[in-house]
Amino acid sequence: MANSKERERINFDADWQFHLGDIPISYVVKAGMTGGITDCEMLEQGEWLDIAFVDKGMESNAIPDDWRKVQLPHDWCVEGEYANDPNLGSRPGSNGYLPTGIGYYVKRFPIPASDLGKKIVIQFDGVMRCSTVWVNGHLIGTHASGYTGFRYELSDLLRYGDEGDNVVCVRVDATEAEGWWYEGCGIYRHVWLETTDRLSVANYGTFITTLTLEEDESRIRIETTIENGYQTPRDSVLVTTIFDQEGHVVVDSRRECQIGRYDVVTTSEIIIVPNPQLWSPNTPYLYTAVSQVFYQGRLTDRYDTSFGIRTIEFTSDRGFLLNGEPLLIHGTCNHQDFAGVGVALPDRLIEYKIELLKEMGCNAYRSAHHPATPELLDICDRLGMLVVDENRKLDSSPTGISDLEYLICRGRNHPSIIMWSLENEEIIEGTVIGARILRTLANAAKKLDPTRPTMAAMNHGWNWGGYAEAVDIVGYNYGQRDGQDVGDHLEYPDRIMVGSESASCTTTRGIYAFDEKHGYLPAYGTVHPSWGCTPEKAWTDVVQNPFLTGVFIWTGFDYRGEPTPFEWPCVNSHFGIMDLCGLPKDSYYYYKSVWTSEPVVHAFPHWSWEGREGETIDVWVYSNCEKVELLLNGRSLGVKAMMPGFHLEWQVEYESGELTTRGYRGGEWIAEHKLVTVGAADRIVLTPDRTELQADGVDLCVVRVAITDDLGYVVPTAGNEIQFSIKGPGRIIGVGNGDPSCHEPDKADRRSAFNGYCIVLIQCDQEAGEIALTASGIGLSGSCTMTSYFDGKCLS
Ligand code: GAL
Numbered sequence: 001m002a003n004s005k006e007r008e009r010i011n012f013d014a015d016w017q018f019h020l021g022d023i024p025i026s027y028v029v030k031a032g033m034t035g036g037i038t039d040c041e042m043l044e045q046g047e048w049l050d051i052a053f054v055d056k057g058m059e060s061n062a063i064p065d066d067w068r069k070v071q072l073p074h075d076w077c078v079e080g081e082y083a084n085d086p087n088l089g090s091r092p093g094s095n096g097y098l099p100t101g102i103g104y105y106v107k108r109f110p111i112p113a114s115d116l117g118k119k120i121v122i123q124f125d126g127v128m129r130c131s132t133v134w135v136n137g138h139l140i141g142t143h144a145s146g147y148t149g150f151r152y153e154l155s156d157l158l159r160y161g162d163e164g165d166n167v168v169c170v171r172v173d174a175t176e177a178e179g180w181w182y183e184g185c186g187i188y189r190h191v192w193l194e195t196t197d198r199l200s201v202a203n204y205g206t207f208i209t210t211l212t213l214e215e216d217e218s219r220i221r222i223e224t225t226i227e228n229g230y231q232t233p234r235d236s237v238l239v240t241t242i243f244d245q246e247g248h249v250v251v252d253s254r255r256e257c258q259i260g261r262y263d264v265v266t267t268s269e270i271i272i273v274p275n276p277q278l279w280s281p282n283t284p285y286l287y288t289a290v291s292q293v294f295y296q297g298r299l300t301d302r303y304d305t306s307f308g309i310r311t312i313e314f315t316s317d318r319g320f321l322l323n324g325e326p327l328l329i330h331g332t333c334n335h336q337d338f339a340g341v342g343v344a345l346p347d348r349l350i351e352y353k354i355e356l357l358k359e360m361g362c363n364a365y366r367s368a369h370h371p372a373t374p375e376l377l378d379i380c381d382r383l384g385m386l387v388v389d390e391n392r393k394l395d396s397s398p399t400g401i402s403d404l405e406y407l408i409c410r411g412r413n414h415p416s417i418i419m420w421s422l423e424n425e426e427i428i429e430g431t432v433i434g435a436r437i438l439r440t441l442a443n444a445a446k447k448l449d450p451t452r453p454t455m456a457a458m459n460h461g462w463n464w465g466g467y468a469e470a471v472d473i474v475g476y477n478y479g480q481r482d483g484q485d486v487g488d489h490l491e492y493p494d495r496i497m498v499g500s501e502s503a504s505c506t507t508t509r510g511i512y513a514f515d516e517k518h519g520y521l522p523a524y525g526t527v528h529p530s531w532g533c534t535p536e537k538a539w540t541d542v543v544q545n546p547f548l549t550g551v552f553i554w555t556g557f558d559y560r561g562e563p564t565p566f567e568w569p570c571v572n573s574h575f576g577i578m579d580l581c582g583l584p585k586d587s588y589y590y591y592k593s594v595w596t597s598e599p600v601v602h603a604f605p606h607w608s609w610e611g612r613e614g615e616t617i618d619v620w621v622y623s624n625c626e627k628v629e630l631l632l633n634g635r636s637l638g639v640k641a642m643m644p645g646f647h648l649e650w651q652v653e654y655e656s657g658e659l660t661t662r663g664y665r666g667g668e669w670i671a672e673h674k675l676v677t678v679g680a681a682d683r684i685v686l687t688p689d690r691t692e693l694q695a696d697g698v699d700l701c702v703v704r705v706a707i708t709d710d711l712g713y714v715v716p717t718a719g720n721e722i723q724f725s726i727k728g729p730g731r732i733i734g735v736g737n738g739d740p741s742c743h744e745p746d747k748a749d750r751r752s753a754f755n756g757y758c759i760v761l762i763q764c765d766q767e768a769g770e771i772a773l774t775a776s777g778i779g780l781s782g783s784c785t786m787t788s789y790f791d792g793k794c795l796s
Contacts, residue, residue, distance in 0.1 A: 006197055006301050007200065007302055009194045010195075012122065012191040013073065016069070016070050016072060016105045017105070018067060022101075073190065074188060074344050076101075076103055076185050076186045078184065080099045081745070083097060083098075084097055084568040094179075094180045094182075094562060095183065096560030096572060100185050101185065103171075109165065109166050110165050112161060116160045116161075119153060119197070121152065121194045121196075122193055124150055124170075124189070125192075127170065129173070130143075135168050145399075154166075179370065180561070180562065183343065184342045190374075197301055198229035199227070199228050199259070200303070201226055201293060201303035205224060205227075207412055209221050217273065219271070222270075222289060224291050225266040226301075227259075228264070229262065233258065233261050236295050238254070238292070238294075239254050240271070240292075241290045243288045244287055250287065251272065277309070286415075288306050289307060307413045315547075316547060319548065327550075329386065329499075330364065332357060332577065333554045335555065339761075341746070345373070346700045348699055350379055353557065356578060356582050360577065360592050361591060362591070364418075368424065371406065372387065377389070377414045380416035388418065389421070390407075390420075391404050391421065395437070395441075396441055401441075404445060408420060412448065412449045418452065419454070424456075424501075430463075431465050434467055442470050453473050453496070473496045474498075476497055476498065476548070477502075479502075480538065499542055499549065502533065502552065502554065503528065503553045504529055504554045505533070506564060506573075507523045507587055508522075508523065510523070512605040518570075519740055520740070524618070525587050527565075529564060539594050539645055557576040558579045558738065559580065562575075581758070583704070583757055586620070590622040599625060599670045600623055601623040603630065610677075616651045616654070618651060625664055625670065627663070628662065631659070632659055637652060639664075659675040659676075660675075681709065681720055681780060682780070683782055684705060686782050686784035687706070688704075690786070691785070691787065693764050694789060694790075695767055697765060700763045701761070702761055703784065706756055707722075707780065715756050716755055722752070725774050728769050729764060729769045730763060730765060730771035732760055733747075734746045735748055735758060738757070760773070
């Protein structure tokens with residue numbers, strides 16, 4: 001949302017101080033009791049309560065020196081040491097064997113005297129989890145879920161201008177899990193300070209929907225909620241202006257609104273947008289609605305809403321229709337962590353993940369199993385990625401409903417969101433009580449957003465207790481199991497279905513044999529839990545049964561925790577099509593071949609098997625070409641016809657050299673992939689994902705680090721330890737290598753490569769200039785540079 005004079009939303013991520021571990025509870029509680037007045041002497045008239053927070057018995061406004069400085073988003077869990085010991089707070093397996101615990105954050109900040117009388121709100125986008133917030137010693141609220149945002153009005157409690165600085169203190173208790181995967185710990189999403197007039201558009205106060213779509217016009221409805229926080233009524237004027245993506249005014253409207261004292265009013269209007277540009281994954285066209293509130297000719301608020309014009313429809317026979325056209329969902333389910341940073345992803349890293357998924361041909365993202373970060377939704381709108389935004393729990397308690405309301409009100413203007421998922425695989429699916437709760441959630445969702453269907457991602461409750469009837473779309477998690485999905489379609493032909501989760505195929509990047517000792521799985525894509533299936537089964541099932549609407553593969557990326565089928569020392573999942581660093585596994589090329597029309601031909605395993613000369617190697621090929629030829633050292637090993645959606649196999653007697661795969665369409669050779677027997681590790685090749693960055697203190701570069709031989713071929717088994725150093729206005733914020741059993745720290749300036757690769761994440765400072773990264777290992781070196789720009793200029 002753009003800042004304006006009338007509405008200021010400042011990022012509040014900088015200058016926090018952090019303390020790991022609890023503080024004796026009595027002191028904290030004391031600080032929470034209206035500033036502990038019971039324990040202090042009564043205050044003299046005009047005296048300030050001078051307790052910001054209470055630390056170890058010392059009532060103080062001073063933040064202790066040993067509370068280290070941190071920049072949000074921050075995840076302290078990823079800073080910890082792996083330990084197979086629940087006494088250390090590491091939840092075996094599910095949390096990736098990293099300790100959780102309790103932590104505190106404090107931040108000191110001034111508020112100008114001129115803001116007195118305004119409405120000042122602190123907004124937390126996500127704190128993992130169970131947070132308690134004090135401002136200037138006053139307890140202001142608690143919030144349990146780590147996945148829903150929350151906000152507190154601070155206006156009464158602040159000190160303005162000369163009255164002194166303010167201190168916000170947040171206690172975070174992440175000891176109890178909310179899910180069964182790595183969740184991180186701490187203030188891992190952004191924090192904002194929002195200052196508005198007391199007559200302003202409410203939080204998430206607009207709701208824009210496409211009513212009709214004709215070729216030359218679209219009717220859209222805009223609902224706007226305005227709050228009057230003044231003691232007297234306000235006869236206001238609301239002016240709504242629609243801008244196109246190029247910034248031209250498309251249409252505007254004006255409405256009078258009478259708003260009583262301390263009242264809230266919602267107006268609804270229908271606006272016609274001529275010649276609408278439709279939103280879709282291929283054409284993610286966005287409009288902006290600017291809502292301006294005037295009182296007695298004075299502008300009191302300007303509130304921007306980004307939205308898209310599009311229609312969605314789900315059918316029981318033709319699947320999903322976007323803007324009236326069938327669109328098969330090529331989806332992936334994803335948790336939110338990444339190498340180097342845990343769950344505290346800088347915005348650019350979220351964007352990077354979405355770009356990687358799009359390159360693979362993925363067109364839909366299921367935020368499993370919780371509401372997505374707000375920035376992820378913005379990015380999906382902008383880049384064109386459909387989203388299933390998901391509720392964390394099947395819970396109709398007041399807290400459960402309020403978490404659902406957050407999910408929906410926060411997301412309902414995002415054109416990328418196509419359905420609300422209300423639960424995932426809850427044990428009480430299919431029970432009478434489960435169905436009641438689901439119905440309550442579905443009704444609550446419909447009330448807030450009648451335009452999108454509700455879905456539940458079920459794994460057993462499909463046909464019991466009226467559970468499936470509670471939602472618009474029935475999610476089939478692993479519905480291919482025993483032909484459940486196809487059978488149910490025949491039995492319930494009117495049921496709208498989606499392949500909400502599938503595959504769970506486990507592979508390790510660059511590994512071609514089952515290795516229980518190290519916790520590695522072969523890349524051939526044949527190992528999966530009993531409920532899962534191969535990528536080929538997951539996809540061809542959908543192609544053969546379009547009523548399934550599409551599929552969401554479990555998962556796009558590996559994530560920490562759930563190291564199925566292993567346990568310690570394995571700490572990461574193996575389900576990803578890409579590893580935790582976003583490096584592609586071989587199955588990536590399977591999905592790319594079936595999800596894009598770009599010619600793909602990809603053979604594996606690698607071709608460096610010294611000592612195995614004469615042995616038979618299973619060579620697999622993924623391709624979307626009609627025919628594929630395999631050649632060893634120039635000799636053809638035969639041409640085979642591809643069956644779309646499957647793979648080809650050759651048994652090849654190993655000899656060193658070159659294994660070439662060629663893809664043909666219409667008899668023409670259109671694609672080639674070469675595997676070579678590599679020489680010894682000779683150098684490090686650093687490939688930044690971008691070389692031009694914004695010098696804004698948060699922009700980020702993902703540098704892929706490859707160990708190559710003297711000819712530049714990646715050594716597919718290299719595990720050399722690499723040391724990084726950086727010069728210029730940037731810093732290393734994390735490293736990773738995708739090895740699911742690696743216990744090296746992610747917060748470091750060194751990392752071992754895993755099967756030839758690792759990554760390093762570089763974040764910019766707020767200073768422009770050249771950032772030079774050098775990498776070295778024993779007998780190896782490499783370097784690369786990036787430039788960060790400030791206002792389009794490199795100043796140094
Ligand atoms: C599903 C579940 C996921 C994950 C997956 C692993 O049943 O929804 O969260 O646990 O299994 O295969």
